[in-house]
Amino acid sequence: MSEKVQVAKPEAKRENKVSQTQKTGPSQSISSPVDRILFLQRIIGNRAVQRLINSESLLANGASGLIQRKPLSSSELENVINKKEAELEKLRKKAAELQDQFLDATLRARNKEFEKEIVARERKKEVSESQTTIHKRNVEMLNKTVRVIQSDKVIRLIANMQITFKGLSEKDGRKNAEKEIPRLTKTIRDAWTVELTQGEFSGYTFSIEPRVMYRLPAESADSNAWQLEIRAKADDKPSATLHFGWKGMIELNPNHLKGDRIVTVAHELYHLFGLYDEYLEIGKSKTNPKKLMRVGRTDPSGRADLLGLVDPVVLKKRFEKGEITKEQFDLQTKGKLRVWEEDVVSILSALAVPTPTQKKLEDTKKKLEKSSKDVTRTKVLMNSMEWLKTVEAIIKIEAELKELQKQIGQSH
Numbered sequence: 001m002s003e004k005v006q007v008a009k010p011e012a013k014r015e016n017k018v019s020q021t022q023k024t025g026p027s028q029s030i031s032s033p034v035d036r037i038l039f040l041q042r043i044i045g046n047r048a049v050q051r052l053i054n055s056e057s058l059l060a061n062g063a064s065g066l067i068q069r070k071p072l073s074s075s076e077l078e079n080v081i082n083k084k085e086a087e088l089e090k091l092r093k094k095a096a097e098l099q100d101q102f103l104d105a106t107l108r109a110r111n112k113e114f115e116k117e118i119v120a121r122e123r124k125k126e127v128s129e130s131q132t133t134i135h136k137r138n139v140e141m142l143n144k145t146v147r148v149i150q151s152d153k154v155i156r157l158i159a160n161m162q163i164t165f166k167g168l169s170e171k172d173g174r175k176n177a178e179k180e181i182p183r184l185t186k187t188i189r190d191a192w193t194v195e196l197t198q199g200e201f202s203g204y205t206f207s208i209e210p211r212v213m214y215r216l217p218a219e220s221a222d223s224n225a226w227q228l229e230i231r232a233k234a235d236d237k238p239s240a241t242l243h244f245g246w247k248g249m250i251e252l253n254p255n256h257l258k259g260d261r262i263v264t265v266a267h268e269l270y271h272l273f274g275l276y277d278e279y280l281e282i283g284k285s286k287t288n289p290k291k292l293m294r295v296g297r298t299d300p301s302g303r304a305d306l307l308g309l310v311d312p313v314v315l316k317k318r319f320e321k322g323e324i325t326k327e328q329f330d331l332q333t334k335g336k337l338r339v340w341e342e343d344v345v346s347i348l349s350a351l352a353v354p355t356p357t358q359k360k361l362e363d364t365k366k367k368l369e370k371s372s373k374d375v376t377r378t379k380v381l382m383n384s385m386e387w388l389k390t391v392e393a394i395i396k397i398e399a400e401l402k403e404l405q406k407q408i409g410q411s412h
């Protein structure tokens with residue numbers, strides 16, 4: 001059952017009479033006795049409420065029975081009537097106070113919910129405005145295709161992915177998919193798993209867990225999944241593999257699935273997160289007659305760059321042509337090509353994944369909110385039981401007074 005104490009909402013549908021006065025936004029609350037009883041029935045159950053009412057009416061019958069058996073003189077009667085009227089006055093006051101307290105508690109709970117909504121909305125806006133590294137379009141796509149799972153030590157992105165083989169029949173496509181999906185999954189998992197050792201996320205292990213499904217070429221792409229389209233023709237031109245990062249789409253040269261060249265797919269994922277290539281041709285000059293290349297970012301700790309040039313076949317060709325050094329070649333082919341942790345931090349902040357400090361704060365806040373909700377719920381329940389008893393007592397005394405008035409009429 002929901003913890004929400006905003007009890008008026010369901011009633012607004014059931015009770016036409018009250019709904020009109022209650023549909024006034026976040027401050028709506030229970031106002032009529034009917035609502036209160038319906039509320040109690042929902043909280044403690046219909047039987048419990050019935051028992052309460054029955055016990056009160058038993059008392060009421062017993063009391064009025066007593067009055068009938070023992071005739072009183074008119075002055076005695078007036079005395080009793082006065083006392084009863086005073087008591088009735090007191091009870092009515094009590095019922096009114098209880099109703100005020102009740103409204104106060106439910107109103108406060110409602111306003112709190114409303115405030116929380118506003119705060120959450122503001123925070124989301126703040127995050128989306130503050131992140132500059134990764135384009136908003138990519139974030140929008142990622143929010144649809146990737147699910148974040150965060151525990152105390154692990155942040156895992158579950159990524160939906162579809163693979164399709166252009167120009168292949170369903171039979172051949174499925175056969176290929178069966179062969180390639182395990183390799184792709186392993187490649188992505190290996191290249192995109194990294195220990196975060198610095199900054200706010202220090203102590204976490206980050207990883208991507210791809211969930212790859214086969215898609216028929218004719219079938220339309222699932223917008224909630226990354227698309228890996230394997231071209232019909234193998235082609236080793238530099239533009240053979242393309243990415244349409246913000247669309248979540250990679251168009252892959254089939255050669256890039258072969259052997260260790262498959263690491264290209266792990267490189268392309270970087271583009272889905274909106275990051276750009278870090279290799280470039282520096283070009284010839286008078287002092288430098290050879291075409292030179294930068295294969296990736298220079299790193300003081302000597303990491304290979306997954307966002308740099310990674311295709312081993314291209315690296316070999318370039319090395320043989322003298323465009324890259326032996327060191328560069330070795331680093332990018334023998335070094336471990338995996339995502340850099342600082343890039344992961346950019347990705348996490350773009351996806352608004354809370355840092356451990358934020359997470360702890362949010363967890364504590366949630367716990368506090370829950371306990372305060374429980375207190376409100378208990379308060380509202382106790383108040384309603386008390387109110388019901390008071391109203392029962394009022395009804396009883398009103399009935400008794402009516403009878404006493406009758407008796408005093410007869411005795412005159």
Ligand SMILES: [Zn+2]
Nearest residue numbers: 267268271277
């Ligand atoms: Zn690239």
